[in-house]
Amino acid sequence: MRTHKARLHAIKSLANQILSFDFRPIDDERWPIATAGAHIDVHLPIGIVRSYSLVNEPGGSHRYVIAVNREAFGQGGSRFMHDRLQVGDVLTISEPRNNFTLREDASHTVLIAGGIGITPLWSMIQRLAQLKASWTLYYSARTRENASYVDQILSMATTSGGQVYLNFDGGDANRMLNIRAIIEATQSDADVYCCGPLPLLRAFDAATADREARLIHREYFAAPANATSTESAQDQRFNVRLARSNKIVPVGPGSTILDALLNANIDVPHSCMSGICRACETKVLAGVPDHRDYVLSDSERASGTTMIVCCSGAKSRELILDL
Template identity: 35%
Template sequence: MTVLNLRVAAVHAEARDVMRVELEDPQGGVLPSFEPGAHLTLHLPNGLQRQYSLAGDWRERQRYVLGVGRAAGSRGGSEYVHAMLRTGVELACSAPQNNFALVPEAPRYLFIAGGIGITPILAMVRWCEAQGKPWKLVYAARSRVRMGFYEELRPFGGRVRWHCDDEQGGPLAVAPLLADVEPGTHVYCCGPAPLMEAVREHGGHLGDDALHFEWFSAPAAEPQEGTASEADGFWIDLQRSGTSLHVPPERSVLEVLEANGHEVPFSCREGLCGTCETAVCEGQPEHRDYVYPPSQRESLRTMLVCVSRAKSPRLVLDL
């Protein structure tokens, strides 16, 4: 993974519990390009790695703009950013990666953002405006003072629908929102798990290929179909090291690799970020992540080893 050394150029409160962070090259150099929906992995000075979406214009190459929400019950990532990150601090970061890519040929777009989920959506709105693409945005938050990037979205007028729980008596009603969506519309949703699950449930008539999600945390686990290898676990053969390891039902591939001295990059351990993606040389993986679209899974020759398992008795990994 390419690592960038960047400097915090600016940091300020964007909304209640939302911090805007701008990063630049310390030497004033041009930054690697990115596409709407991309994120950076920040290597924070407290030792944690966390992913934050890029909110800026994809054409701008002098800075990256992030929106970081202070998470309730933070495990140390967002809390550190809010409490400790200040102008001039230098950080190691990944180059931009994109697990939430915009389909450029879609005839129209409906964006649904909840809270800090507006961050990748804002980059998509900028792209649609530049390309002359039809779009609408529904932006929901607990209150207006918690809406990050509010002033940047106001000029779009009626194309943005605002929903504040405290003003409208409860959460956004998703079912009527999606009932009359035109066929062909691509829906992009980012926000809290209840909002995302409601969109997934009520948007099923649009088809899997038209629904796109960026998860902050893993949704409630769905029942998994049993596989031939699940009861007794399965084996992984490491092609480059010539090692064979057994993965029992109660442990992940990543945990087994770590226990046997193999270092694999990781961050979330929930199948959300894609950091631990590993090539599969032989065998059939069982994808349990929230990164790969369902329509692509059968043809994939990679897997996220933090959560995914095997449908076949053995997998050969490029390790």
């Protein structure tokens, strides 16, 4: 994945504990155009990489804007960005990737957002408005003060004919969005997108289980709660052969392929470490992967030609990877 040097052009407060970061090229470089739902990796000077959805208007190449919720009990990335980054800082960012692609020819698009999960959906709303397409948004947050882009979304709904339903539940589980009722009220040929906290996504998965799979789209900001480190680690020993150097890297029980590669000083792009961002996707040349990620499609898994190495393993004694 290509990277670029970017200067932090502006920082703005969007909501309680949520800031936007506007990155610009450090010269006259034009960056790749980002599509709705895309994200970038931000390489932080504390040695970690984090993925964030782009929120700026789709189709632009002069800036990338992200929104970051300060996670008090996270792994430090969001706290560093909120507390330490300053306008003028230069960071490394990746080119956009999109695991949450908007289907632009849908008969109708339903968007369901919880909290900071509005970020990829806001870029989709902007694109749907450009297309003069039919859309409905259900947006839930703890309070209005915790919700980003509300005024812009309402304004865009007015000008583009979209429908918006806001739900501020105050943290009361009894006042959460009724996902099943939303899905039951949604036409069967509509495309439905969901992004937000894990309880919302679990409810979404249950409510859409009988829907046509190609019309159902979700994006995780964290791996499901039942995806423990032992489930992503491997139960058996196997070898990874690196096709470009013919080096063999053993992977033992309790380790992931990415763990073994990094321990062997093999540099592999990575970010989430839990199978939700696709940063470490690697081409498989031989062997049978044991897929345990949350981003590959069923057809991609069945092909056996690609895998997410931060969480997946092997069903064969050896994997040959294009590394």
